[in-house]
Amino acid sequence: MLDGSHRIFCESRLIFTTKKLLLQESLHMKKTLFFLLFSVVLLGQKIETIDLSKSIKDGKNSIKSFTVIDQRAEQEVGMVMSHQDEVKIRFENEAGKDIKDWFYKYNTVRGNNDMVLLLEKLNISEDKKEKYSIGRLELKASTFIKKEDGYHFMDRKDTIVTVSSRTTPYIGQNLARKTTLILTDLFKESYKATPWEISIAEIDLPNYTAVLKEKLSILKADELKDGVYKDYYSFFTHNPEPGFILQTNDKGIVTKAVKGEEKKAIRNFYAFVHNGMAFKNIPVGYTEIFKNENGVFIEVTKSDLFPEASASGVTIGAAAGGLVGGIIGAVIDVSLSNKKKSTLGPKVYLDPFTGNYILPEDFDKTK
Structure with a gap:
């Protein structure tokens, strides 16, 4: 037979254990509910990756090194709707790394020039109308050759592309593909371009348009x-x-x-x-x-x-x-x-x- 103090201790321990079990069960239920809700969110959102697999080989093998300077204020590319799902357009990793890896994948033979790509703008958005929507791609990127006296401009893409859901049911996929095509054209045209004789300092790259216009x-x-x-x-x-x-x-x-x-x-x-x-x-x-x-x-x-x-x-x-x-x-x-x-x-x-x-x-x- 338990004395009074021992009985009180056992009852307290039982109450503590019960509360602990109830707390653990509550936390488990919350985690389960969180993952269920998270799964529902994932089901309502899709990812469209910008596929950088087209060949951008430099037939002249003129490039020794390649650098990407991503000066975008917003790193997210954008999002559009496909039926009831949100479609997020993105790079596989991040823009600078993926574009750089893309270049080196197709250009294994090194030349003499140091090439720089300045990514100034890349944004995909959607304008919803009553019965359809317009997808919009804004892309601005420029290329330079880096020399001892500074950076020499080569070529630029500064363009706006729109697609309508009336003619293109998969807006996100279409605009992701157009992003790849525009960047591909920039590379291929840059390989053929003659660098400007005018040079600018690295510190002026973010504002190169105004600086070069002055010259x-x-x-x-x-x-x-x-x-x-x-x-x-x-x-x-x-x-x-x-x-x-x-x-x-x-x-x-x-x-x-x-x-x-x-x-x-x-x-x-x-x-x-x-x-x-x-x-x-x-x-x-x-x-x-x-x-x-x-x-x-x-x-x-x-x-x-x-x-x-x-x-x-x-x-x-x-x-x-x-x-x-x-x-x-x-x-x-x-x-x-x-x-x-x-x-x-x-x-x-x-x-x-x-x-x-x-x-x-x-x-x-x-x-």
């Missing part, structure tokens, strides 16, 4: 040099092709550039300056280039840059569709070599880093 002669020149400019870089650095003289027809229309026995149609050049006035070649002829505090621009309509058909009958009228505020280049071989009609349109700026057109909003609605 472009065409934006500062009070008087322009007559002659032909073979590409956008020679135009913006104000270096016409040496020895060429412009030739006009009996109506005063510039038709050719002549250098001794060599004659080239004016449409073969990016731009030209005649009697101190600059002109840009476009599919329907050429048009005057203007300048203001924001840069250089032409005043054209959609039909000027993207006519319904070229001389060969190829339809290109839809080329600008969906690229609101984006950048697009037009290279169309037409037999026309006349000054375009005087009908003006909205300002279309020329991108000094690619030579392409920076289309204003609603440009596709101009005629």
